[in-house]
Amino acid sequence: MKLDARIPSGPLPQKWDKHKASIKLVNPSNKRKYEIIVVGTGLAGASAAASLAELGYNVKSFCIQDSPRRAHSVAAQGGINAAKNYQNDGDSVFRLFYDTIKGGDFRSREANVHRLAEVSVNIIDQCVAQGVPFAREYGGSLANRSFGGAQVSRTFYARGQTGQQLLLGAYQALMRQVGLGQVRLFPRTEMLELVVVNGHAKGIVVRDMVTGKVSSHSADAVVLATGGYCNTYYLSTYGRGSNATAIWRAYKKGATFANPCFTQIHPTCIPVTGDYQSKLTLMSESLRNDGRVWVPKQKGDKRLPGEIPESERDYYLERKYPSYGNLAPRDISSRAAKQVCDEGRGVGESGLGVYLDFADAIQRLGIDKIRERYANLFDMYHEITHEDAYKTPMRIFPAMHYAMGGLWVDYNLMSNLPGLFVIGEANFSDHGANRLGASALMQGLADGYFVLPYTIGDYLASQKTGSRPKADAAEFKQAEQETNERIQKLLSIRGRKTVTDFHKELGRILWVHCGMARTEKSLKEALTLIPALRDEFWKNVNVPGTGEDLNQSLERAGRVADYLELAELLVYDALMRDESCGCHFREEHQTEDGECQRNDEQYAYVAAWEFTGVGKTPTLNKEPLVYEEVHLAQRSYK
Amino acid sequence: MNVKLRVWRQKGPQTAGQFVGYEAKNINPNMSFLEMLDVVNEDLTKRGQEPIAFDHDCREGICGMCSCVINGEPHGPEYKVATCQTYMRSFHDGETITVEPFRAKAFPLIKDLVVDRTAFDRVIQAGGFVSVSSGSAPDGNAILVPKPDADLAMDAAACIGCGACVAACKNASAMLFVAAKVSHLNLLPQGKPEKDRRVLAMVTQMDEEGFGACTVTGSCEAVCPKGISLNFIAKMNRDYFGALFKAGPKPAAAAEA
Known part of the structure; x- marks a missing residue:
């Protein structure tokens, strides 16, 4: 397969402007003749659906929750990056671009990342105009804070609830369009199949999660904004409902899946406490602005943190990375935490934890300032652990958090299937092998507000108005039938293990064999364990109830069935990528001091995998990463 | 245990x-x-x-x-x-x-413990937004917002739309939810142009959805997981009556409002 990223020619800073000026447009009176499906209502989906509707397109918006406002973007805490340089500290579009490329360990596309940095400034303006209550200085101007992987303060925030406030802004814009009749909303509706007609994505098959009814929707283009796939690991910081079914169905219909092994582990989450644990809760990276990470110098030191004198503490991030200190990027901080725990210096009952200590900051700034900055995070920590982080350090540990990989898209955010657009976390495009903090919100909104509304027109202009197939065309009927058969199959097995049993086991396999550190041996082992588990699932899973009403076990079963396939692809990719980069750490390839050792000669490409059948080796396609502006270098945060 | x-x-x-x-x-x-x-x-x-x-x-x-x-x-x-x-x-x-x-x-x-809360979405559709389309915003610092206003708006905006306020109220009133959104947007300069229209439309929709009246017992605030203050209901009432009794001529083409 030939993957054409369609990156415009010309100097990097002018590519986007040039592209916008040269792509095709749809005239205003024709826009209302097109129908666009947007699946997912997080930052990317809601902002895209609203913006497309504002342009005059007819939009259908689908989400699995009872309201679009629940999408898991809501849980993002810390902030959103933008190259505003309001702080006069030397920030610029180029710096944000460069930090993002470097943070991604030189495995993302230059042109996409530069565009992201360019539109970042428009996002802040847009959100402010929507009434997002960003933090302000006393003079009334916008406030900023710092995030990992950057030496400037460019992160805008709304207390510890930035994701919630940005999502509500996008949700409200979407609701406005629903009220105007430009968007039709389908809550509690799950996409179960992508429909491809004559090689173009032209619709979806969905299940009404309340009535169980399976039906089809046709459109001129389909936009997937369904988030990432880290729930494959069972325990993650995702919402419990977040799933990979939409992108996985698209993959099985011919869309290529890029860099699936690039999954991010966030360094600051509340540690696991028991087998019953259903999810992991993040403590925002912004806490590392004021918190200091440490463990005891001595192995197995069981004293309470307050009893360990300063001289016997190891502030290992400050020690190893003096210039970035506690704000080292996520992949590096996570691995450093794993290292000290592997050495037996971890804290807490399980020994899988490190301290995040605010004592110094409280002394320096006063408890009120800390409360103003982080109160809701400290409250949340207290609710979960019953500990008061104003008095004793937080205990944190890395957890699965974000998928940099996702469906392959070109510069227009269109997959290799014409008419299928993929935005937000669901695509692979901007974060390379490691995403920087406060960049997910930026990318989701960039895609939805400022990129897709331009680029989708370029495709639609090539599609005659009124040419979309009807929702009862043969391709739809067949997809509906396959969906119904699959549901019936899941309900008819009536085995002895629950869906959760399988999901937990899959998560354990992935975490152990393809987690923070990976080896050829561990990955090969996973490649025998996963298919075996998948076979057992289809023989021995127990899905109670029927398909005719709200059945949460059935919903989960369908998603876990997809994870059992996706996990295998993830491991294939990790095995193929015989280098370490960003979050993908192959133990065979590390520098003397345990950092990632990239292999640019052989692996400076995007791995876009093509489906060949369940259980069959997928086909690898390569999109070379060409760097015109940036010089590839060993990342250093020292 | x-x-x-x-x-x-x-x-x-x-x-x-x-x-x-x-x-x-x-x-x-x-x-x-x-x-x-x-x-x-x-x-x-x-x-x-x-x-x-x-x-x-x-x-x-x-x-x-x-x-x-x-x-x-x-x-x-x-x-x-x-x-x-x-x-x-x-x-x-x-x-x-x-x-x-x-x-x-x-x-x-x-089913079981699951209820349909889409009435909240319809209340937001009636006016819980700022009518600004993508691309038409001025610079983020072009309009300064006094910190106390931004902070108070944030207090209101913290509402998670769960509906506990309705469940706790003996009248099943949605006043705290609606007041939180009205206050969040009406407190900010960006929300001011639609201040009157917003509160009137949202309150009308709230009534149409079948939510009950507010008798200010405060059970809503007591159960709110985000501690949204009852004061916002007072603020919304002020905005509502202000909008209702606003005198003066209206522009000729104001039929849609």
Whole structure:
């Protein structure tokens, strides 16, 4: 397969402007003749659906929750990056671009990342105009804070609830369009199949999660904004409902899946406490602005943190990375935490934890300032652990958090299937092998507000108005039938293990064999364990109830069935990528001091995998990463 | 610890519901309330019975998807805490815990503990937004917002739209939810141009959805997982009456407002 990223020619800073000026447009009176499906209502989906509707397109918006406002973007805490340089500290579009490329360990596309940095400034303006209550200085101007992987303060925030406030802004814009009749909303509706007609994505098959009814929707283009796939690991910081079914169905219909092994582990989450644990809760990276990470110098030191004198503490991030200190990027901080725990210096009952200590900051700034900055995070920590982080350090540990990989898209955010657009976390495009903090919100909104509304027109202009197939065309009927058969199959097995049993086991396999550190041996082992588990699932899973009403076990079963396939692809990719980069750490390839050792000669490409059948080796396609502006270098945060 | 549960089971809106008793044994006090329900559901599934349907998603108290009235209180016993952030250490060993759905005419039941809260979305559709299309915004610092205003707007904007305020109210009033959104937007300069229209439209829609009237008992604030203040209801009332009695000529083409 030939993957054409369609990156415009010309100097990097002018590519986007040039592209916008040269792509095709749809005239205003024709826009209302097109129908666009947007699946997912997080930052990317809601902002895209609203913006497309504002342009005059007819939009259908689908989400699995009872309201679009629940999408898991809501849980993002810390902030959103933008190259505003309001702080006069030397920030610029180029710096944000460069930090993002470097943070991604030189495995993302230059042109996409530069565009992201360019539109970042428009996002802040847009959100402010929507009434997002960003933090302000006393003079009334916008406030900023710092995030990992950057030496400037460019992160805008709304207390510890930035994701919630940005999502509500996008949700409200979407609701406005629903009220105007430009968007039709389908809550509690799950996409179960992508429909491809004559090689173009032209619709979806969905299940009404309340009535169980399976039906089809046709459109001129389909936009997937369904988030990432880290729930494959069972325990993650995702919402419990977040799933990979939409992108996985698209993959099985011919869309290529890029860099699936690039999954991010966030360094600051509340540690696991028991087998019953259903999810992991993040403590925002912004806490590392004021918190200091440490463990005891001595192995197995069981004293309470307050009893360990300063001289016997190891502030290992400050020690190893003096210039970035506690704000080292996520992949590096996570691995450093794993290292000290592997050495037996971890804290807490399980020994899988490190301290995040605010004592110094409280002394320096006063408890009120800390409360103003982080109160809701400290409250949340207290609710979960019953500990008061104003008095004793937080205990944190890395957890699965974000998928940099996702469906392959070109510069227009269109997959290799014409008419299928993929935005937000669901695509692979901007974060390379490691995403920087406060960049997910930026990318989701960039895609939805400022990129897709331009680029989708370029495709639609090539599609005659009124040419979309009807929702009862043969391709739809067949997809509906396959969906119904699959549901019936899941309900008819009536085995002895629950869906959760399988999901937990899959998560354990992935975490152990393809987690923070990976080896050829561990990955090969996973490649025998996963298919075996998948076979057992289809023989021995127990899905109670029927398909005719709200059945949460059935919903989960369908998603876990997809994870059992996706996990295998993830491991294939990790095995193929015989280098370490960003979050993908192959133990065979590390520098003397345990950092990632990239292999640019052989692996400076995007791995876009093509489906060949369940259980069959997928086909690898390569999109070379060409760097015109940036010089590839060993990342250093020292 | 061991607890007994009385859980509301109802197959659908048309069938009668009833309390059904379950036992949850060997529960770790550090388990969340929903994780305890997960354990009960796993057990039910293994015994060939249908698990209890309940809404949940983020499990960190921010998405507003979880609901449930626990021992008579929406979101359970802890102050300013959602059901998903309620931990079993808040209950005592051997306790009988009653679990019901949010009950309100405007929140029709779907199944077991799951209700339909789309009425909230329709209230937002009526006016809970700023009419600014993508691309038409001025620079973020072009309009300065006094910090106290931004902070107060943020206090109101913290609402997670869960509906506990409605479930707690004897009149099933949605005033706290609506007031939070009206206040958030009306407090900011960006929301000012549509201030009057917004409050009138949202209150009208609220009434049409079948939510009850407000008698300011304060039960809403008491159960709100985000502690949204009752003061916002007073603020909305001021905005509402101000808009209602606004005198003076209107532009000729103002028919749509």
